[in-house]
Amino acid sequence: MSVPSTPKWYPLASQAGCELWLCQPVTIEGAVSGNKIAKLRYPLLNAQASGCRGIATFGGAFSNHLLATAAACEQQGLQSLGFVRTDRLDPDNPTLRRCHRFGMSLIALSRADYRRRHDPDWLAVLQQRNPGWHWVPEGGTSSSGVAGVREWALAQSPQGAVTHLVTATGSGGTLAGLALGHPQLNMLGMAVVKDDSLPQRIRQLCEGQANWHLSMASVGPGYGRFTREHLSLCLDIRQQIGVSLEPIYTGKALFGLLELINQGHFKPGSRIGFVHTGGLQGLDGLHYRGLIDSAQWQALTAI
Ligand SMILES: Cc1ncc(COP(=O)(O)O)c(C=O)c1O
Known part of the structure; x- marks a missing residue:
């Protein structure tokens, strides 16, 4: 299985003087998607x-x-x-x-x-x-998992080099791989899980490289839980640009990122790439457990 090298970039509404792109780095191949x-x-x-x-x-x-x-x-x-x-x-x-x-x-x-x-x-x-x-x-998430993520080349948006790459962070391997693969960029992990050991684990995986930061702005109600706002954002993005997110990882992380941008955490002129890490199969489980209704499920999973 190879890592496709032609990401798709989708512009998202720019805010606070920053450019924001959604970057879909790999072909979503059925069940094996994203990171x-x-x-x-x-x-x-x-x-x-x-x-x-x-x-x-x-x-x-x-x-x-x-x-x-x-x-x-x-x-x-x-x-x-x-x-x-x-x-x-x-x-x-x-x-x-x-x-x-x-x-x-x-x-x-x-x-x-x-x-x-x-x-x-x-x-x-x-x-x-x-x-x-x-x-x-x-x-x-292990050194061999990180080695694969490290090969992603995601630094160039259609408008030029990004200044930041941002990703949903659970066990930390994706953030570590992105940081190692893009030493010239600032990496931001939006934690979707409350786990005090996470920074230490990422530090170990990053082998001393320090171009990353972990934000807790996305954790919200905790791992596997989401708010109405997280789900609304997923539905809005789907309507605006036709890309599906889910509210456990990508939707939640993007929500937290937008809050940080609006609060002025990024310098005007920043060009931010938000990395789509897949996970859409999880929408079926949310529907199965009644956590999203049929209309929401259909809106987010329609091909
Ligand atoms: C869709 C999705 N996004 C992000 C992540 C977080 O990645 P990591 O565990 O490497 O931090 C995961 C978990 O693997 C995931 O399934």
Whole structure:
């Protein structure tokens, strides 16, 4: 799976003397979209090179990363194993259903067990019980995930070089990869999760490079939750420029970014690229749980 190098740029209303662009850096290929294409590139190559049967990884019950891993493995002739944070594998959950269709074997982990996903001793036991897999952490964030994101070349908007790139930040790998790949630019991660360990993890992934900043302006009601304003922004952007966002990652992050711009956090003349990181499959899960209604779901998912 290669990282396409021709991003699509969409102008968004300029505010406070700043130019704002929405940058869609990769072809959205069905289930493997946005930052997932970049993050999975090297893990897939590593799994193949080391003769593993496939990739084992972790995610929530509506995880973009789980579905992307399932789809990418199937595409590459590899197997996939997903440890899911859930008490019960719901056969009607649209994300898990699609994972299953792509051949992913799914194992439910209680919240207590899932919390230990970074614990090396617990991981070693899991790996012993499930041999032959290439293990990828939650969200695809590892040095090999970052290496793929680093290859994205997103510095040039149609009007010239951007001054800032901005992305939704969950586990931090995308922000770290963008920072390493664009050392001349300012990177801003809009955190969508309350996690005190996040800055430290990004620091480690960035190998000492410091051209990034993490803003908490987007967190709002916490990970996986959103407000009416976040959803309205997604619907407005869809109507204005025909690009879909979802309110858990991209819509929420863009909302926070617009607030920062309006509050004067960027110098006039800044040219800001907001990176579209995909995740649209999550809209099906929001609809399934009744968190968006059918009209909103249709507006955001219509082709
Ligand atoms: C759609 C979307 N955007 C942004 C992110 C955040 O990326 P990262 O976990 O690398 O910070 C994710 C999670 O992987 C995601 O699914």
